[in-house]
Amino acid sequence: MNATPITDQMAPDFLLAVEGLTVSFDGFKAVDDLSFYVDENEIRVIIGPNGAGKTTVLDLICGRTKATSGSVKFKSTELTKLKEYEIVRKGVGRKFQNPSIYDDLTVFENLEISFPRGRGVLGALAFKRDAEVRERVQHVAETIFLADQLNRKAEFLSHGQKQWLEIGMLLIQDPELLMLDEPVAGMSVAERKKTAELLNTIIKDRSVIVIEHDMKFVEDIAHKVTVLHQGKILSEGSMAKVKADPKVIEVYLGH
Amino acid sequence: MQSESFTLRSKDLIGVLILAALLFVILPAILDPFRLNMVGKYLTYAFVAVGLVLCWGNAGILSLGQGVFFGLGGYCMAMYLKLESSSIEATKIQSTPGIPDFMDWNQITELPFFWVPFKSLGFSLAAVVLVPAILALIIAFALFKRRVGGVYFAIITQAMAAIVTILIVGQQGYTGGINGITDLRTLHGWDIRTDGAKTILYFVNGGLLIGCILLCQFIRRSKLGRILVAMRDKEDRVRFSGYDVASYKIFVFCFAAALAGIGGAMFTLQVGFMSPSFVGIVPSIEMVIYAAVGGRLSLLGAVYGTLLVNWAKTSFSESFPELWLFGLGGLFIAVVLLFPNGLAGLYRSYVEPRIDALFTRKRSPGADAAPGAAPTLAE
Numbered sequence: 001m002n003a004t005p006i007t008d009q010m011a012p013d014f015l016l017a018v019e020g021l022t023v024s025f026d027g028f029k030a031v032d033d034l035s036f037y038v039d040e041n042e043i044r045v046i047i048g049p050n051g052a053g054k055t056t057v058l059d060l061i062c063g064r065t066k067a068t069s070g071s072v073k074f075k076s077t078e079l080t081k082l083k084e085y086e087i088v089r090k091g092v093g094r095k096f097q098n099p100s101i102y103d104d105l106t107v108f109e110n111l112e113i114s115f116p117r118g119r120g121v122l123g124a125l126a127f128k129r130d131a132e133v134r135e136r137v138q139h140v141a142e143t144i145f146l147a148d149q150l151n152r153k154a155e156f157l158s159h160g161q162k163q164w165l166e167i168g169m170l171l172i173q174d175p176e177l178l179m180l181d182e183p184v185a186g187m188s189v190a191e192r193k194k195t196a197e198l199l200n201t202i203i204k205d206r207s208v209i210v211i212e213h214d215m216k217f218v219e220d221i222a223h224k225v226t227v228l229h230q231g232k233i234l235s236e237g238s239m240a241k242v243k244a245d246p247k248v249i250e251v252y253l254g255h
Numbered sequence: 256m257q258s259e260s261f262t263l264r265s266k267d268l269i270g271v272l273i274l275a276a277l278l279f280v281i282l283p284a285i286l287d288p289f290r291l292n293m294v295g296k297y298l299t300y301a302f303v304a305v306g307l308v309l310c311w312g313n314a315g316i317l318s319l320g321q322g323v324f325f326g327l328g329g330y331c332m333a334m335y336l337k338l339e340s341s342s343i344e345a346t347k348i349q350s351t352p353g354i355p356d357f358m359d360w361n362q363i364t365e366l367p368f369f370w371v372p373f374k375s376l377g378f379s380l381a382a383v384v385l386v387p388a389i390l391a392l393i394i395a396f397a398l399f400k401r402r403v404g405g406v407y408f409a410i411i412t413q414a415m416a417a418i419v420t421i422l423i424v425g426q427q428g429y430t431g432g433i434n435g436i437t438d439l440r441t442l443h444g445w446d447i448r449t450d451g452a453k454t455i456l457y458f459v460n461g462g463l464l465i466g467c468i469l470l471c472q473f474i475r476r477s478k479l480g481r482i483l484v485a486m487r488d489k490e491d492r493v494r495f496s497g498y499d500v501a502s503y504k505i506f507v508f509c510f511a512a513a514l515a516g517i518g519g520a521m522f523t524l525q526v527g528f529m530s531p532s533f534v535g536i537v538p539s540i541e542m543v544i545y546a547a548v549g550g551r552l553s554l555l556g557a558v559y560g561t562l563l564v565n566w567a568k569t570s571f572s573e574s575f576p577e578l579w580l581f582g583l584g585g586l587f588i589a590v591v592l593l594f595p596n597g598l599a600g601l602y603r604s605y606v607e608p609r610i611d612a613l614f615t616r617k618r619s620p621g622a623d624a625a626p627g628a629a630p631t632l633a634e
Contacts (some may be wrong), residue, residue, distance in 0.1 A: 085500075088495055094495045100490065113482060116497060121497075127477060127479075
């Protein structure tokens with residue numbers, strides 16, 4: 001790999017480019033002129049005190065909240081104009097903070113619904129549970145440690161298993177950008193370890209944005225850390241650099 | 256997985272067969288034509304209740320305006336029948352012969368333009384399904400695309416029921432007003448007022464109902480059915496799994512409206528008239544109660560619920576007419592508080608396990624029937 005000139009026209013863009021992103025709720029700027037870039041195959045962790053606007057950033061990227069101004073470009077497609085389901089179909093997956101799964105359906109059915117086929121009304125009517133679907137569900141279920149729970153109703157899973165199930169529902173979509181909001185919150189120590197292991201296996205061939213409070217966990221997985229404070233970037237860089245930043249220590253890590 | 260869904264399917268089918276036996280063999284054998292016609296009338300409401308199971312039970316969209324769709328289907332049928340019974344010879348004493356009598360009484364001298372296509376039987380039959388579905392489409396599109404849901408949606412459908420009733424009553428010259436469209440005689444030359452015709456219509460009605468239930472079962476077994484349930488649980492998760500949630504809600508609401516329209520048309524045929532008293536808020540809420548009593552998650556339960564509540568209504572209001580509405584209200588409260596899944600829920604928790612146990616024991620004598628093991632009805 002000889003040095004490729006950065007000015008090359010063909011140089012790959014960032015997978016995700018957030019520029020000047022602002023959203024205000026009744027005059028309060030929850031996210032204020034935010035810009036950051038995520039490379040392909042990068043794990044980016046966003047940290048920051050409560051109310052820093054972390055979850056709002058994910059909401060803006062996936063279309064749940066409409067931006068007041070600014071742009072979000074995913075593989076040079078502008079996302080701010082698209083509907084939520086269109087953003088998903090472009091390859092952006094989002095996990096919510098509280099496990100968001102379908103309690104009344106089985107684990108198999110939960111995963112099957114996320115399988116990216118037959119997403120229109122007629123497509124869903126004609127959808128067949130064929131070998132490809134079954135294999136893929138089985139494969140993902142093994143990855144998320146739920147292979148023996150496929151026929152169980154999702155409401156009977158433990159909290160940690162529900163979190164894994166939702167991660168599995170995203171995996172089956174095979175998104176290029178995966179966004180996880182506090183994936184280990186409320187998990188036991190053993191479950192955290194297993195989740196870190198899980199995240200390390202699923203990040204291959206995709207980029208991941210993670211919001212997390214657990215510093216140990218962040219150190220384990222992050223390539224690059226972005227610290228948010230009052231809707232703005234306070235610091236950005238490697239974990240070591242961010243940890244040494246006096247501004248970060250003052251507002252976040254210090255107490 | 257495979258065998259479980261197979262078992263479910265055969266259980267569904269057995270349920271439909273039992274209902275078919277009741278409707279086509281048992282009831283006709285024990286009831287006189289008058290009572291059978293009455294059951295036929297009740298069963299037209301079951302179309303609405305079955306639609307509500309999909310729309311409310313599965314997808315979580317409560318509509319308090321299903322009477323509108325039932326009424327529109329009924330009116331489409333009634334308009335055809337009325338035109339047929341308003342031939343020039345039959346209405347020659349009117350100042351304008353050849354138009355329905357109520358128009359003549361209201362000084363209308365020409366058939367209104369929107370009545371003209373209802374001279375065709377084919378158009379009228381299509382309209383029975385399409386007119387309710389199109390109105391539902393307009394409402395659903397306007398509301399679901401704006402993410403109006405839950406109780407707000409229910410209130411708006413109720414307002415719609417009030418509006419449509421007022422419209423029908425107010426436009427007496429075009430709709431027959433508060434009396435509705437009455438004095439219907441023949442369907443394409445076939446007299447529908449005889450006992451024989453009523454019995455045939457009862458069977459046609461039953462056949463259509465069974466067909467609609469099978470169609471609903473197909474939808475519920477498809478991925479679409481599971482998406483409806485998923486949407487009811489976690490709408491956002493479905494949206495962020497790449498689905499346009501609004502289009503699914505629009506579909507199920509229109510589908511329920513079309514079913515209600517078929518019920519309304521069968522009502523008109525069997526009862527011989529259609530009036531705004533089947534369109535308004537009270538009948539719309541009664542239809543929700545049928546589904547609730549039968550079990551809002553069970554297609555067959557909704558049919559039994561409809562039959563039971565209507566049978567109770569007829570017997571009670573014959574003896575204590577002023578008490579009936581209190582009884583109905585009490586029944587609704589009891590269902591919501593004590594058995595939220597209705598008759599079907601009671602059946603599922605108390606009767607079905609015993610039947611399953613019975614079958615399991617028969618199939619494997621000596622072997623311990625493990626509680627909670629998958630029922631093996633269909634191996």
